[in-house]
Amino acid sequence: MRVGVLTGGGDCPGLNAVLRAIARKGERVFGDELVGFVDAWDGVMERRTTPLTIETMRGSLPRGGTVLGTRRGSPFDHPDGVDRVKTAMAELGLEALIVIGGNGSLSVACKLYNEHGIPVVGVPKTIDNDIEGTDVTFGFNTAVQIATDAIDRLHTTAESHDRVMVVEVMGRHSGWIATTAGIAGGATAVLIPEHPFDIDEVCERIIRRHNRGRFASIIVVAEGATPKEGTFDVGEREIDRFGHVRLGGIGNLLASEIGLRTGFETRPVLLGHVQRGGTPTAYDRVLSTRFGVAAIDAVHRGAFGTMVALHGAEIGETPLVDVIGRTRPVDPALYTDVAEIFFA
Amino acid sequence: MRVGVLTGGGDCPGLNAVLRAIARKGERVFGDELVGFVDAWDGVMERRTTPLTIETMRGSLPRGGTVLGTRRGSPFDHPDGVDRVKTAMAELGLEALIVIGGNGSLSVACKLYNEHGIPVVGVPKTIDNDIEGTDVTFGFNTAVQIATDAIDRLHTTAESHDRVMVVEVMGRHSGWIATTAGIAGGATAVLIPEHPFDIDEVCERIIRRHNRGRFASIIVVAEGATPKEGTFDVGEREIDRFGHVRLGGIGNLLASEIGLRTGFETRPVLLGHVQRGGTPTAYDRVLSTRFGVAAIDAVHRGAFGTMVALHGAEIGETPLVDVIGRTRPVDPALYTDVAEIFFA
Amino acid sequence: MRVGVLTGGGDCPGLNAVLRAIARKGERVFGDELVGFVDAWDGVMERRTTPLTIETMRGSLPRGGTVLGTRRGSPFDHPDGVDRVKTAMAELGLEALIVIGGNGSLSVACKLYNEHGIPVVGVPKTIDNDIEGTDVTFGFNTAVQIATDAIDRLHTTAESHDRVMVVEVMGRHSGWIATTAGIAGGATAVLIPEHPFDIDEVCERIIRRHNRGRFASIIVVAEGATPKEGTFDVGEREIDRFGHVRLGGIGNLLASEIGLRTGFETRPVLLGHVQRGGTPTAYDRVLSTRFGVAAIDAVHRGAFGTMVALHGAEIGETPLVDVIGRTRPVDPALYTDVAEIFFA
């Protein structure tokens, strides 16, 4: 078979490992010819391709990033986008398309399958771990490890200076990274999009700790966390000169606010893009490899319109329609039952 | 409640995190008093204890090892061992005993519960990941990461010198570490206890690679892997002066044998004890924390004779009788379907 | 002898290793009694002390931070500050004071020695590496390694997305971290306080790269780097609600400006406090240990008013008067001859 492959959305550790696995199993077991599209959907529409072979993927397992390049954007943004996808697939003789991407790319894939009959198989990718239908997404484990390593470092500074450190981690829509790294790093509090936070409560908790002689605190905040309405005004301070919300908005703001309210020295740390690049952890390399193998298997089983997934310890698949348009919130058992015991 | 806690068997990253979680939830939520036994069963029989509190466990989350100490040995090795355990519990006023350990310690715990009515709860611990009844044990993720980091390093040397590197990893009875690190590290072959290996086949694979211009190979071998009968003689060379099989036995032997048979420069690397010490990965810290919380919960629910466990993404429990006396072999889907595609 | 010790200024990896070395050599070889002052000069003035012994420092070698705590501030800020230092030393029976700190603490130490005859020995501490009189300060190697690890990770994201990444590293007055991590990380350009930068030149360089097909660029900027006068207006945007320059000021601004001028996707990353906490590298542990040994040796030789120092491969000492009031700029041979060849 000739099969197209693309990587969409933001960078994520493990992308190359997925591509390598597809190439290895496809080429070696099925005798497939794999065609990589460069720069995601743009590459499909503009027919920019690169061969995806065992040879071209050699040495890529420990490398972060994606050799195919990635970009945001969708064929549905263009009046003739879908036609261009169809033509590309026809002219390149592709019998299937593997889409490795996040909520955005998977939604496009789902629509192309459901409304236009294009034979797609999805592979869920996000460091945020918030895609429905899979227990874990690749890249998440690496992001959590990086955030935890950073928190480990910040503890010693917080303790040496009797400081509050506010660590902003990724997670625009969900608190998976914040909660998991917060547990692993021994945080004082974790603020996540799923639960608007009460700034008074956060400050009280920090003050209670101080009164018990614990002068250092680490507050982990997901970039998408927001204060409860009416508690404090985020204002317009964090909008940059281009009208975008500044990365680090909530982290900076929260640090200022905590410092102001408690009188304790408080410093923000914004981990930012380091969470999504670089070599994947062993866990992510294995998960990515299993996802890649499962994706090319699914193509050969004709399981189109699905996404490969981790269900417990096993690799399975989930219909794309059950996945898209939603965000998987952090496991309440993790946040409430576990995290909350440890925080404060 | 007053609850005793011990850590048994070999060192394992995450032990302190389990202890800390027990102390945090026990003390903060249930108002328990936790009594740590020093040096595993010896500490129970000799009534050597240390208080296990939020305060004594402070700062221990990122630390490898166990503040309680650990030791092999069992009360069943002593004629009055069980009586001493019972007396210790009675005199210390303990209503339950949490046993954090591997197959050995859990078997003791099971027997103490079944035959002597001692209220125990188990927490499965082994870097080898081969305990029945749980999908993952804590410490395994860290061991795999350490082995993978080492394999990453060995690749560049293998390539610069056109060498075969034989990496011996832990796994006396199972190939979990070898298989997982082998996939994550991009090994050429993985040899595990579950499948006696054919030295001819291994050498042929390496030679085939050479013929394709791939002059560097990484062979990962679990310490418990053995050759198929009749294929080659392990001999008595690897017995040390005390009559013990030398750590590194199979790794050294295999490197010699491959070098001899293929004529290629071959070097052994024996990772040994570095795999079981030091700071746990974020994954293991979270799993350990969840296990610790679940263990003290199980005590309060009276779920004695069970072991906490990971089932899929959730924490559950498994009766100890279903766990002991067996070794969980590596998932065939991992070894056969995934690993074998990548090796060679 | 009874000797006081304090750690001043910002957190820095290796502080505990210095303290441990002082305690080991002092106690074991000289039979000294070491008195640790808590929270730097505040602890001296308020006579808050803690014993500094082999035992209290046990296990501290791999730990970041300082068990003594640290704080900014000086006895010269108080009308009776110097008297309180003298009284503290007299009443505690201290014959010498070891001051581990940066430019600020060393200036205080120098003045106490020169103007008030207090027998001090300095140990130069700054992750910024910009203290005169020593080739290297401890903490610098760790900070550079952390920044380099981050740059390694950012490369894959920059390449996958064809992006410019602007990485702000520490260095308010000097470009040591930026230059060294820039060389180690393979940056496109490094902007440092020693050389006001020309934004046009930076953008041209990035554009030239793009024209050669190199779509990813990493710009490393020290927090203290400033644009050449008249080139672009930093404005007042980066002043926070408390009137402080916001950490990340130049990094955020530069990313905005580059994006605006080149039209390329540009993202800021602000490494911040992770650069100054956590476990020291092996290099810093050894340098710290040698500095600690040398400091207590200097006390016993009566070499007061000096600072221990690295001169080439050897440990020596430098009079404090030759050190204070200056900033050691980055080695021109490093910046001009080496860095500039690699950048672009």
Added chain:
Amino acid sequence: MRVGVLTGGGDCPGLNAVLRAIARKGERVFGDELVGFVDAWDGVMERRTTPLTIETMRGSLPRGGTVLGTRRGSPFDHPDGVDRVKTAMAELGLEALIVIGGNGSLSVACKLYNEHGIPVVGVPKTIDNDIEGTDVTFGFNTAVQIATDAIDRLHTTAESHDRVMVVEVMGRHSGWIATTAGIAGGATAVLIPEHPFDIDEVCERIIRRHNRGRFASIIVVAEGATPKEGTFDVGEREIDRFGHVRLGGIGNLLASEIGLRTGFETRPVLLGHVQRGGTPTAYDRVLSTRFGVAAIDAVHRGAFGTMVALHGAEIGETPLVDVIGRTRPVDPALYTDVAEIFFA
């Protein structure tokens, strides 16, 4: 100019960084054409070359190993070896040869220059740090960091089990790695080739620690360390079936011996080849880069018969004749004045 380059001897982190620096400065500043010889001297004699350009070295900075391959062996092993080197250089139009290697390769280079007038420039390479004429060699810092990370991990196991761990590190002729990693890792004793050890003394030291309640000990031993004559018999046990001394010989033996004599649980750990592969530390990347720049500069200055070197904080050069045929022993100030205070 057309300049040949080869990498000889064992793998060493930073080799690619040296090559990349030569290519960058050579191509960009001098307009040189660089010719890489594949597999060291074999490649010269067999005229196997590969172009060494900015482009071919792209992305190699963080990669361990050498893209040129490396091998032991010398033209002086072949009757017409020198002639073949001369012919190769003549026919390839090479005006100089940069030899990146250890004592072996540099001796060859020296002889080729002195006796045969071949214009060579050397770059000192060894993880062992024992080349005369330079304060530090690249690769050493990485090896020490890897060994220190391993020792950190072993501490927790040693402490949890009350064990003695014997860690064998590289260093056939010198104790640089052992001493430096021993200081950085907080070892109990360090045994090095420069000082034959007394097994009785080592055991007494461990016993004294036990008597003080310190039940865990880490003994670091360089692979080339030997017992004082007459103290104990190394015997012939550690010779493998091919008559080679087994890697790990002294480590295994010492662990057995200490266990036997003290009665304490003792375990060997043999770090082996992981110390010489994989990504270089930031320090080694910078040193390698500076060495590469200096080497191509030396070629253009006509400074043949020399080796680039680190003298203090500066890059200089040393005549090859002053370098070869010797081993630089570990700095006594490090071993005696520093290390010995910390051990025990």
